[in-house]
Amino acid sequence: MHVLAIESGAIDTGDEAIDLGQSPGDIVVLSAANTELNLLASAVARWPHRDALSVRLANLTALRHNYSVDLYAETTLQSAKLIVVRLLGGESYWPYGLQRLREVARESGAHLAVLPGD
Numbered sequence: 001m002h003v004l005a006i007e008s009g010a011i012d013t014g015d016e017a018i019d020l021g022q023s024p025g026d027i028v029v030l031s032a033a034n035t036e037l038n039l040l041a042s043a044v045a046r047w048p049h050r051d052a053l054s055v056r057l058a059n060l061t062a063l064r065h066n067y068s069v070d071l072y073a074e075t076t077l078q079s080a081k082l083i084v085v086r087l088l089g090g091e092s093y094w095p096y097g098l099q100r101l102r103e104v105a106r107e108s109g110a111h112l113a114v115l116p117g118d
Contacts, residue, residue, distance in 0.1 A: 015065070016065060017065040017066075017067035017068045017071070018062060018065070018068050019068070019071055019075075020058055020062055020063075020068070020071075020072055020076065022056050022058065022072070022075065022076040023054075023056075023075070023076065024054075024056075024075065024076055024077070024078050024079040024080070025054040025055055025056030025076060025079075025080060026053040026054045026055070026079070026080060026081045026082070027053055027054070027055045027056070027080065027081065027082045027084070028055075028056045028057075028058070028076060028077055028080045028082070028083045028084070029055070029056070029057050029058075029084045029085075029086075030057075030058055030059075030060050030063070030083070030084070030085045030086070031057075031059065031060060031085070031086040032059060032060045032061055032086075032087075032088055032117075033086070033088075033117075034059060036086065037057045037058075037059060040055075040057055041057055053081075056076055056080075058072070058076075060085070060087070060094060060097070063094075063097055066096050069096060069097045069100050070100065073100050073101070073103075073104050077101070077104045077108075077110070078104075078108065079108070080104075080108070080110045081110055081111065082110060082111045082113070083101055083104070083105060083110055083111070083112045083113070084113045084115065085097075085098070085101065085112075085113070085114045085115065086115045086116075086117055087114055087115070087116065087117060088116075088117030088118075089117065090116070098114065101114075
């Protein structure tokens with residue numbers, strides 16, 4: 001499992017694109033809340049079937065730049081079976097990211113769950 005802890009903040013266009021360096025995963029969970037990601041990482045570490053499915057966790061604030069989103073979609077999301085996004089602030093908070101996730105899900109057949117933050 002790969003967990004990325006990134007400082008919290010608003011998702012915007014970002015000044016610089018970054019590569020999160022995560023390999024593809026069967027289940028990918030994106031959230032802006034490190035507490036959620038840490039809790040999920042702890043739960044997955046205790047899950048007896050963790051070898052059956054690979055799980056990737058990442059903080060949305062690391063995907064501020066559109067190229068970062070594109071790169072993450074191509075490298076990590078390419079073979080995902082399930083993509084879960086917990087998005088505070090709704091679609092207007094991360095419009096390009098949601099657009100790309102929809103495209104990835106449509107092209108790959110992955111299930112996409114977008115959850116409100118409240």
